[in-house]
Amino acid sequence: MAGVYKLEITETEADLKQRLGSQKTASDKERIQLLYLLKTGQATTVQSAATLLGRHRVTVQEWLRLYRRGGLTALLTHTPRTGRRQSIPLWAQEALNQRLHQSEGFNSYGEICQWLKTQLGISAPYKTVHQLVHYRLKAAPKVARPVSVAKSEERVEAYKKTR
Structure with a gap:
């Protein structure tokens, strides 16, 4: 049978x-x-x-x-599933993480893509860089916006009181 x-x-x-x-x-x-x-x-x-x-x-x-x-x-023995290789290797991720924590930082994710290409020789798509920096490294490339010279603290406080 x-x-x-x-x-x-x-x-x-x-x-x-x-x-x-x-x-x-x-x-x-x-x-x-x-x-x-x-x-x-x-x-x-x-x-x-x-x-x-x-x-x-x-x-x-x-x-x-x-x-x-x-x-x-x-x-009960399982073969390990390795998955796809990461497009940005670990050594490059560590270098990027160190660079992100420096005071000058990056202005955009596009700038990070350029830095990876010129400094480390790694060509990575914007989406990959964004996911790596934002979700895995928990960092933000943005720097503080410049403050106007004409800004007056008294006028800001007065505006807050009227609102």
Whole structure:
């Protein structure tokens, strides 16, 4: 019969139930739950186990393949997901962070883009620079606006009192 698994689960039902409660991540719980469903007979085929878990049949088969090869430790071992490389490397981020905390600072994000290109040789889009500076480095490139020479503190206080 297609879909019938040929697997000897060495752990006991009680051991699997105890491990199910002690798992920290949802993906580890699902993997232990797969073994528990098969061991208790609640799922008799890979397809029925996949349906009960809400996973694709191929995913469940991959988990069972991992279990066959290395047991429970292989089943619960995850490969790290590295993601895409950052367009602005860490050393450049540190240099930019130091430059942002200096007194002269930058007037705009466009000026930061120019500085990265001329000083560090890194070409980065405006949006990338904005997200890096504003959200990751928690900095602002803006400098204080110049104050008019003709501004009178007495007139400012008088205006505040009338408002």
